[in-house]
Amino acid sequence: EPEVTQTPSHQVTQMGQEVILRCVPISNHLYFYWYRQILGQKVEFLVSFYNNEISEKSEIFDDQFSVERPDGSNFTLKIRSTKLEDSAMYFCASSVIQGNEQFFGPGTRLTVL
Amino acid sequence: EDQVTQSPEALRLQEGESSSLNCSYTVSGLRGLFWYRQDPGKGPEFLFTLYSAGEEKEKERLKATLTKKESFLHITAPKPEDSATYLCAVLSGGSNYKLTFGKGTLLTVNP
Numbered sequence: 001e002p003e004v005t006q007t008p009s010h011q012v013t014q015m016g017q018e019v020i021l022r023c024v025p026i027s028n029h030l031y032f033y034w035y036r037q038i039l040g041q042k043v044e045f046l047v048s049f050y051n052n053e054i055s056e057k058s059e060i061f062d063d064q065f066s067v068e069r070p071d072g073s074n075f076t077l078k079i080r081s082t083k084l085e086d087s088a089m090y091f092c093a094s095s096v097i098q099g100n101e102q103f104f105g106p107g108t109r110l111t112v113l
Numbered sequence: 114e115d116q117v118t119q120s121p122e123a124l125r126l127q128e129g130e131s132s133s134l135n136c137s138y139t140v141s142g143l144r145g146l147f148w149y150r151q152d153p154g155k156g157p158e159f160l161f162t163l164y165s166a167g168e169e170k171e172k173e174r175l176k177a178t179l180t181k182k183e184s185f186l187h188i189t190a191p192k193p194e195d196s197a198t199y200l201c202a203v204l205s206g207g208s209n210y211k212l213t214f215g216k217g218t219l220l221t222v223n224p
Contacts, residue, residue, distance in 0.1 A: 035212075042214045042216050042217075043212075048209075048211065055210055058211070099145060100145075100162070101159050102212060104156035104159075107155065
């Protein structure tokens with residue numbers, strides 16, 4: 001069964017460093033998303049991406065964040081200058097069309113020291 | 114602002130003891146309600162989508178139902194492997210893409 005994959009599973013970085021989280025969405029899906037979950041809190045929407053453009057973003061997704069689809073399979077989230085409060089699980093998701101169920105990857109645990 | 118409230122926060126059941134989890138929502142035009150299962154340290158695993166009041170979906174020991182204000186996830190004769198956090202999320206008319214999640218219900222099924 002096709003699934004969303006994410007790398008790395010765990011990333012440790014120093015405050016102020018740049019990190020790139022990678023995702024491979026399900027191959028026939030057209031819509032891609034990033035969510036985050038701070039330990040013990042709700043899953044929160046960050047951004048959605050379709051047709052090589054951001055289609056929607058939350059107030060969390062400020063200028064420190066960017067997304068890119070560098071090739072036909074990968075979808076990345078970049079955090080330019082990490083802060084302690086960026087420590088969280090980051091989930092990539094994808095869906096066939098908008099409004100349909102979103103399928104989530106296993107997540108990347110980001111720890112900012 | 115869309116709001117999703119799940120209750121109870123935690124639920125302990127004995128194996129075989131059926132129960133229900135609740136998800137109440139306040140949204141500007143519901144476009145879809147989604148149930149997910151999340152195991153510790155893992156991503157949410159899709160279970161069901163419900164689009165309109167009165168709709169029901171079933172999968173093994175789980176059944177999801179939807180009214181105009183809430184959804185229920187009924188668990189019949191649960192087994193220890195059903196232990197997980199169950200998440201409810203909504204897609205509202207204010208967005209084509211953003212899922213708003215509840216905090217989840219942590220279900221523990223004891224053998």
